[in-house]
Amino acid sequence: QVQLVESGGGLVQAGGSLRLSCAASGRTFSRYAVGWFRQAPGKERECVAAINWSGGMTYYRDSVKGRFTISRDNAKNTVYLQMNSLKPEDTAVYYCAAVSDPSGSYYTQGYDYHYWGQGTHVTVSS
Numbered sequence: 789q790v791q792l793v794e795s796g797g798g799l800v801q802a803g804g805s806l807r808l809s810c811a812a813s814g815r816t817f818s819r820y821a822v823g824w825f826r827q828a829p830g831k832e833r834e835c836v837a838a839i840n841w842s843g844g845m846t847y848y849r850d851s852v853k854g855r856f857t858i859s860r861d862n863a864k865n866t867v868y869l870q871m872n873s874l875k876p877e878d879t880a881v882y883y884c885a886a887v888s889d890p891s892g893s894y895y896t897q898g899y900d901y902h903y904w905g906q907g908t909h910v911t912v913s914s
Contacts, residue, residue, distance in 0.1 A: 790814045790903040792884050797908030800874055804912070808869040810884030810905060818862040821889040823901060824869045826880035826910075833883075837869060838894040847894050851877075874912045881907040 796808040810822065823838040837858035838847040846858050857870040867884060885901035895901065 790817065790820065790886055792886060792903055792905035794882065794884050794905040794908040797882060797910045799911045799913065802875055802912055802914050804874050805870070805872045806874065806910060808871065808882055808884075808908060808910075810867040810869075810886075812865045812867075812886060817865040817886070819888060819890040820886040821894050822858075822860065822867045823885045823895060824858060824867075825883045825885060825898060826878075827883070828877075828880040831880075833898055835896040835898070836882075838896055839867065840892050840894045841889060842892060845892065845894050847896055871910070874910075876912045876914045878910060879912050880910060882910050883907045 790812055791814045793811050819841045821840050824836050825833050826836050827833040836849050836852050839858045843860050855873045860867040884905045886903045887901045
């Protein structure tokens with residue numbers, strides 16, 4: 789079992805920055821692919837970024853490219869999502885998710901992930 793805990797959410801003005809953290813415990817995290825998802829009220833959950841176990845492969849949805857950066861520190865069992873130039877449309881609950889995958893892939897669909905955090909709220913005011 790892997791437990792995931794997100795932190796770093798909050799209220800920020802448009803144009804501001806936040807860094808979300810996803811801390812894992814329970815098992816060695818270094819062979820897990822991780823994704824960051826978000827869900828806004830009335831909208832479907834979407835993957836905003838994903839990273840493979842080594843950090844060598846990453847994915848970003850088009851709307852966050854150039855603004856968000858996903859990274860990981862396997863020694864600290866933590867994955868980060870640096871969010872810059874935030875927009876009101878980035879307002880959502882952000883979740884991290886993990887799946888064991890030593891093959892080196894990343895995943896962008898929620899059903900591929902086995903473990904989920906409880907979410908952290910991000911509100912961007914205009």
